[in-house]
Amino acid sequence: MRYSLLAGGKRIRPVLALATAEALGQDTDEVMPLAAALELIHTYSLIHDDLPAMDDDELRRGRPTCHVRFGEDVAILAGDGLFAEAMRLVLERQHGDPERVLAALHEIVDAAAVSGMVGGQYMDVAETAADIRHLHELKTGRLIGASVGSVLMLNGLGEPATISYRRFAAELGVLFQIVDDILDVTGDEEALGKPQGSDERHGKRTYVSVFGLDRARELAAESHRKARTALDEAGGHTARLEQITDYILTRQT
Amino acid sequence: MRYSLLAGGKRIRPVLALATAEALGQDTDEVMPLAAALELIHTYSLIHDDLPAMDDDELRRGRPTCHVRFGEDVAILAGDGLFAEAMRLVLERQHGDPERVLAALHEIVDAAAVSGMVGGQYMDVAETAADIRHLHELKTGRLIGASVGSVLMLNGLGEPATISYRRFAAELGVLFQIVDDILDVTGDEEALGKPQGSDERHGKRTYVSVFGLDRARELAAESHRKARTALDEAGGHTARLEQITDYILTRQT
Numbered sequence: 001m002r003y004s005l006l007a008g009g010k011r012i013r014p015v016l017a018l019a020t021a022e023a024l025g026q027d028t029d030e031v032m033p034l035a036a037a038l039e040l041i042h043t044y045s046l047i048h049d050d051l052p053a054m055d056d057d058e059l060r061r062g063r064p065t066c067h068v069r070f071g072e073d074v075a076i077l078a079g080d081g082l083f084a085e086a087m088r089l090v091l092e093r094q095h096g097d098p099e100r101v102l103a104a105l106h107e108i109v110d111a112a113a114v115s116g117m118v119g120g121q122y123m124d125v126a127e128t129a130a131d132i133r134h135l136h137e138l139k140t141g142r143l144i145g146a147s148v149g150s151v152l153m154l155n156g157l158g159e160p161a162t163i164s165y166r167r168f169a170a171e172l173g174v175l176f177q178i179v180d181d182i183l184d185v186t187g188d189e190e191a192l193g194k195p196q197g198s199d200e201r202h203g204k205r206t207y208v209s210v211f212g213l214d215r216a217r218e219l220a221a222e223s224h225r226k227a228r229t230a231l232d233e234a235g236g237h238t239a240r241l242e243q244i245t246d247y248i249l250t251r252q253t
Numbered sequence: 254m255r256y257s258l259l260a261g262g263k264r265i266r267p268v269l270a271l272a273t274a275e276a277l278g279q280d281t282d283e284v285m286p287l288a289a290a291l292e293l294i295h296t297y298s299l300i301h302d303d304l305p306a307m308d309d310d311e312l313r314r315g316r317p318t319c320h321v322r323f324g325e326d327v328a329i330l331a332g333d334g335l336f337a338e339a340m341r342l343v344l345e346r347q348h349g350d351p352e353r354v355l356a357a358l359h360e361i362v363d364a365a366a367v368s369g370m371v372g373g374q375y376m377d378v379a380e381t382a383a384d385i386r387h388l389h390e391l392k393t394g395r396l397i398g399a400s401v402g403s404v405l406m407l408n409g410l411g412e413p414a415t416i417s418y419r420r421f422a423a424e425l426g427v428l429f430q431i432v433d434d435i436l437d438v439t440g441d442e443e444a445l446g447k448p449q450g451s452d453e454r455h456g457k458r459t460y461v462s463v464f465g466l467d468r469a470r471e472l473a474a475e476s477h478r479k480a481r482t483a484l485d486e487a488g489g490h491t492a493r494l495e496q497i498t499d500y501i502l503t504r505q506t
Binding site for chain 2: 001051077080106114
C-alpha cells in the first residue's frame with residue numbers, strides 16, 4: 001500500500017479537493033482526510049488496473065507495478081486495503097456535520113462504485129462501451145468530479161449554488177482524459193513513468209484512436225474553454241482551480 | 254456480482270445483524286441495508302480469496318467460482334464493485350441519526366480494512382501469522398463481530414451497556430472459524446458446496462491441523478459455552494441469537 005501510494009504521481013484529485021475548499025473560503029486543512037482518501041482510492045484503482053488479468057502493466061510512476069514487486073496476491077489485497085482505508089480515513093478523521101460527512105462520503109463512494117470507476121473499468125475489460133466518452137466519464141471522470149463534489153457536499157452546498165462547480169468538475173474530467181490519451185501517443189516515456197503507446201498496444205479506444213491527434217487536441221482546447229467558463233460563472237476564490245485547469249491542459253506528464 | 258451474491262450461502266452475517274436488532278427491541282426492517290451490506294462485503298471477500306493468485310478455488314456454494322465463470326478480470330471487479338455497493342447501500346438506504354449511521358459504517362469498514370479482513374487475508378497469503386487465532390480473528394472474526402457491533406452503534410449503544418454483546422460477538426467469530434475448520438475435514442462435500450479437505454491441500458494452518466480434531470471439537474464446545482454465557486449476561490430478547498449460536502456449533506455446512 002505504501003509502495004504504490006507514495007510512488008509520487010500528480011495528486012490531481014486531492015489538490016482539486018483542497019483548491020475547491022479554498023474557492024469556497026474554507027480552510028484547506030479541514031478537508032485533508034477527504035482529499036487523502038481520494039488519492040488512496042485512485043491508487044487502489046491503478047493497482048488493480050495494472051494486474052495481469054487486467055491491463056498487465058509492469059511500470060507505473062517510473063517503478064515496477066505493485067504485483068511485479070510484491071506478487072499478484074499482495075497487489076490485489078493492497079488495492080482492497082487502500083479502498084477500505086480511504087473509507088476509514090474519512091470516517092475517523094473528517095470533521096464536519098455528520099450529515100454532511102455522510103453526503104461527502106456518498107459522493108466519493110458513488111464515484112468508485114459500479115456507477116463510476118468499477119463500472120467504467122468493467123466496460124473497458126468487457127469491451128461493452130458504445131461510446132468511449134461514457135466509459136471515461138465513469139472510469140476517470142466521476143472520481144475527478146467527486147474531488148470537487150465531495151467538498152461541496154461537506155460545505156452543505158446543494159444545487160443550484162453549485163451547478164457551475166459541478167459543470168466545471170465534469171468538464172475537467174473530460175479534459176483530463178483527452179490529454180491523457182494525447183500524452184500516451186506524444187509524451188516522454190521517462191517523464192510519464194510508464195511506457196509510451198501502451199493504449200495502442202492494448203488495443204484501447206482512446207480520444208486519439210477514435211478522433212485522431214489533431215481533433216483530440218481541438219477537443220481538449222474546447223473542454224479547457226468550457227471548464228474555465230464554468231469556473232467564471234461559479235464565483236468564489238477560484239484562482240487555484242483556474243491554475244489546475246490550465247495545468248491539466250498543458251501538462252507533459 | 255449477482256452470480257456470486259445470489260448463489261446462496263448461510264447468510265450468517267445479515268441474520269446476526271437482524272437478530273441483534275431484535276435483541277435490542279428494534280424493528281429488524283430498520284437494519285436491512287446494514288445487514289445486506291455485510292453480505293455484500295462477505296461475498297466480495299470470497300470472490301477475491303478464490304482468485305488463482307490467492308486460494309485458487311474453483312468451486313464455491315456448489316457452483317464454479319466467479320473467475321471460473323466470468324474470467325479473472327471481471328471477478329476482481331465484481332469484488333471491488335460489491336465492496337463499493339455495500340458502502341453505497343448503507344449511505345443511501347440506512348435510516349437513523351447521521352452520527353450513528355457513521356459509527357455503524359465505521360464498525361463495518363474497520364472490520365473489512367487492514368485492521369480486519371484484508372489484514373487477515375494478507376497474513377494468510379504472506380504466511381506471517383504467529384498465531385492462527387489472531388489470523389482468523391482478523392480474517393473472519395471481525396466482520397462477524399461487526400454484524401453485531403454495527404447494530405449496537407446504530408442504536409447508539411456504547412460500552413458498558415454492550416460489553417456482553419461484544420464479548421458474545423467475538424466468541425461467536427471464534428466458534429464459527431473452529432467449526433469451519435472441522436467441517437473442512439469432516440464435512441459432506443455436496444452439502445458444503447466446495448471440495449472437502451481444501452485447507453489441507455492449500456497447506457493452511459487450521460484449528461484442526463494445529464490442535465487436532467478432538468481438541469478442536471473441545472475448543473468449539475468451549476467457545477459455544479462462552480458465547481451463550483455472554484448472551485445470558487447481555488440481557489434483551491436474545492432467543493434468536495441463542496438459536497444462531499447453537500446452529501453455528503451444530504451446522505453441517
